[in-house]
Amino acid sequence: MTQWVLAVLVLAALFLGLLGALRRAALWRRGRPAPVPLLRGLLAMPRRFLVDLHHVVARDRYMANTHVAVAGGFVASLILILLVHVAGLDRRWLVWLLLLALSAMFVGALFVARRRLGDRPSRLSSGPWDRLPKSLLAFAVGFLMLTLPAAGILSAETWGWLGLGVALLLATWGLAETLFGMGWAGPMKHAFAGALHLAFHPRPARFGGGRSTDLLPLDLEAPKLGVETPQDFAWNRLLGFDACVQCGRCEAACPAYAAGQPLNPKKLVQDLVVGLSGPGSDSGYAGNHHPGRSTGQASGAPANAIVPQLIAAETLWACTTCRSCVYECPMMIEHVDAVVEMRRFLTLEKGQTAGKGPQVLEQLRATDNPNGNDPTARTHWAADLNIPTLAAQQSTDLLLWAGDGAFDLRSQRTLRALVKVLRKADVDFAYLGTEELDCGDVARRLGDEATFADLARRNIATLSKYGFRRIVTTDPHALHSLRNEYPAFGGRFNVIHHSALLAELLQQGRLLPKKPIQERVTYHDPCYLGRYNGETEAPRTVLEMLGVATQEMERHGLRSRCCGGGGGAPVTDIPGERRIPDIRMEDARAIGAGLVAVACPNCAVMLEGVVQPRPEVRDLVELLADSLGV
Numbered sequence: 097m098t099q100w101v102l103a104v105l106v107l108a109a110l111f112l113g114l115l116g117a118l119r120r121a122a123l124w125r126r127g128r129p130a131p132v133p134l135l136r137g138l139l140a141m142p143r144r145f146l147v148d149l150h151h152v153v154a155r156d157r158y159m160a161n162t163h164v165a166v167a168g169g170f171v172a173s174l175i176l177i178l179l180v181h182v183a184g185l186d187r188r189w190l191v192w193l194l195l196l197a198l199s200a201m202f203v204g205a206l207f208v209a210r211r212r213l214g215d216r217p218s219r220l221s222s223g224p225w226d227r228l229p230k231s232l233l234a235f236a237v238g239f240l241m242l243t244l245p246a247a248g249i250l251s252a253e254t255w256g257w258l259g260l261g262v263a264l265l266l267a268t269w270g271l272a273e274t275l276f277g278m279g280w281a282g283p284m285k286h287a288f289a290g291a292l293h294l295a296f297h298p299r300p301a302r303f304g305g306g307r308s309t310d311l312l313p314l315d316l317e318a319p320k321l322g323v324e325t326p327q328d329f330a331w332n333r334l335l336g337f338d339a340c341v342q343c344g345r346c347e348a349a350c351p352a353y354a355a356g357q358p359l360n361p362k363k364l365v366q367d368l369v370v371g372l373s374g375p376g377s378d379s380g381y382a383g384n385h386h387p388g389r390s391t392g393q394a395s396g397a398p399a400n401a402i403v404p405q406l407i408a409a410e411t412l413w414a415c416t417t418c419r420s421c422v423y424e425c426p427m428m429i430e431h432v433d434a435v436v437e438m439r440r441f442l443t444l445e446k447g448q449t450a451g452k453g454p455q456v457l458e459q460l461r462a463t464d465n466p467n468g469n470d471p472t473a474r475t476h477w478a479a480d481l482n483i484p485t486l487a488a489q490q491s492t493d494l495l496l497w498a499g500d501g502a503f504d505l506r507s508q509r510t511l512r513a514l515v516k517v518l519r520k521a522d523v524d525f526a527y528l529g530t531e532e533l534d535c536g537d538v539a540r541r542l543g544d545e546a547t548f549a550d551l552a553r554r555n556i557a558t559l560s561k562y563g564f565r566r567i568v569t570t571d572p573h574a575l576h577s578l579r580n581e582y583p584a585f586g587g588r589f590n591v592i593h594h595s596a597l598l599a600e601l602l603q604q605g606r607l608l609p610k611k612p613i614q615e616r617v618t619y620h621d622p623c624y625l626g627r628y629n630g631e632t633e634a635p636r637t638v639l640e641m642l643g644v645a646t647q648e649m650e651r652h653g654l655r656s657r658c659c660g661g662g663g664g665a666p667v668t669d670i671p672g673e674r675r676i677p678d679i680r681m682e683d684a685r686a687i688g689a690g691l692v693a694v695a696c697p698n699c700a701v702m703l704e705g706v707v708q709p710r711p712e713v714r715d716l717v718e719l720l721a722d723s724l725g726v
Contacts (some may be wrong), residue, residue, distance in 0.1 A: 098242070102267065109271035109274075112276045113276050116279025120280075124372075127327055127329045127330050128330045129330070130332045138295050144303050148428070149427070159343075165200045165204025166207075169201025170201050172193070173194060173201055176190060180243065181242070194243050198236050198243065202233065206229075208232060212225065212229050219384065221382050224283050224382070225382070228284070232270070238268075238269070238270055239267055242264070286338075292339075297336070307629075311540060312433070313585070314545040322437055323437040324401055326371035326372045326397075328437075334372050338372070339427040345426065346362050346424055349420035351679070364434075364435075371398065371400065374397035374398065374400070375397040377392060378395070379392045394406050412438050413450035413451070414668075416658050417662050419623060439541075440543040443457075443544050453664065460534060460538070461547055474529065477503075478498075483529075493524035495526060495567045497567050498511055500697075504697065507697035509718065510718060513720075516721055536550075536551035538667065541664045552577070552582055555578075565590065568597050569591065572622045575592075575629060594717055595695045599634040610723060610724065610725060611723045617647065618689040618692055619648075619695075620656065622698070624696070630654075642719060662698065676702075681703060681706040681711070690711050691713075692713050
């Protein structure tokens with residue numbers, strides 16, 4: 097009797113869960129078509145889950161071990177329950193395996209309960225998520241009680257009808273959350289959606305140790321440019337939003353959220369889930385909201401405009417595109433891609449770029465630089481340096497890309513130092529002079545894909561006329577555009593950051609530092625050099641060879657805190673409670689640093705904008721030039 101009832105319960109939960117999953121899939125399929133390798137993606141999913149996803153989860157050792165116990169125990173238990181309790185295979189070894197899997201799940205669920213029901217981090221969402229550890233424990237305990245008699249440890253008579261009734265009730269509770277709730281938008285939805293998200297991820301190149309950080313080109317001939325409604329997203333991006341586990345790691349890493357600007361990346365994803373599954377509102381959301389805004393104000397539906405009913409425009413413009421949220425997300429959701437796609441619609445279709453955005457984009461179109469400077473002034477910074485132009489000599493070993501820093505007095509100091517260091521190392525180099533145009537980074541991050549595409553094609557046409565082995569730049573944003581985003585427009589170049597080149601020259605013995613640096617130095621990793629391009633060691637190599645024992649800030653390397661200068665944030669200038677660079681400089685003060693070494697002109701400008709007293713800010717090449725005496 098008990099066996100029959102249990103089999104019916106399991107099969108009913110599976111059937112109802114499947115119906116919910118099909119309904120959820122129908123919501124995803126309202127999004128735009130997206131080509132995905134169905135079979136190859138499904139076959140790749142186990143490795144992506146066990147290796148790539150757990151590589152991210154493992155940054156929190158507590159939750160990594162907990163997730164292995166809970167997820168591994170649950171999957172193994174479910175398979176074995178179907179074999180033992182539904183199919184009736186009563187082989188002793190299967191029964192003992194089931195007990196072992198249920199025990200692992202039970203222990204893991206206790207750790208989940210400890211994290212959620214004890215002194216939990218404020219970033220975790222509550223509400224239905226607080227129900228989850230109890231449901232997992234009910235599943236494990238209920239099926240343990242029902243399986244022990246099959247193992248010969250206890251007989252059914254020992255439990256009695258009351259005990260069996262309790263066991264069936266617990267098992268039913270657990271099945272309702274894990275299987276039924278998985279398909280019908282309960283907390284376990286993340287397991288079903290997350291597995292498919294890994295299989296059909298919009299950036300498959302991220303898996304297997306790869307890196308995929310370039311924005312995908314926009315079809316400028318499409319009837320609608322960018323994303324206006326939830327169903328304008330590709331279907332596998334909607335799937336990705338549903339995979340969110342509301343752990344709040346993105347929230348804890350977001351510089352805009354820390355500064356009190358109206359952006360919480362976790363809430364943004366959950367807003368999009370509301371729009372995906374609406375009509376409805378965010379009144380059921382039980383986590384931290386966007387700073388300055390309250391829960392219950394957002395509402396949406398798949399075909400309704402996202403801005404402003406579901407997400408305020410200021411929320412989108414507050415993003416610095418630093419990818420901290422993406423890097424920290426254990427479900428590998430692409431928050432920044434979603435933000436830029438929504439920005440594209442506002443900029444290209446509505447002309448509603450925030451702050452000074454319209455002015456900057458207009459100047460960029462008119463003068464090929466975002467500040468509207470006279471294009472002929474692009475070479476003024478080098479007037480006394482006699483740098484050869486490629487137009488004059490047609491080929492060189494190294495092409496120096498000056499970037500927009502050619503117009504900025506602070507950045508010009510860095511460029512001049514680099515020129516002197518290259519000459520000290522006897523490097524064959526030249527630059528484009530007035531032929532160089534803005535790389536288009538700011539336009540693209542602000543959603544103006546048309547201007548970016550125009551600049552990219554014109555720069556590629558110019559570069560293609562000449563011969564050179566490598567391009568070097570002091571600007572990680574230009575590095576990223578030239579190296580990672582120009583290939584989609586036909587421009588494939590070997591681009592190196594000046595920190596990597598300096599490390600190379602030092603290691604080859606072509607530069608011999610003399611004067612030691614006495615200050616207590618810390619190095620600030622630029623987002624577009626570290627998280628976007630994976631370069632964290634070269635700058636530290638330069639400092640090490642300068643004799644500097646670098647003191648690391650709490651957040652450094654691939655987890656570095658943003659300076660606030662990316663994504664067009666200085667242009668849109670969304671107000672908050674604090675300034676992002678002030679927060680970063682507090683990190684430097686906390687370790688007693690007297691000097692912050694940087695490797696990005698944006699970082700230099702943002703951090704030098706922090707009021708005194710503060711540590712001195714110097715670019716790596718400026719420190720090297722001082723040490724060389726040039």
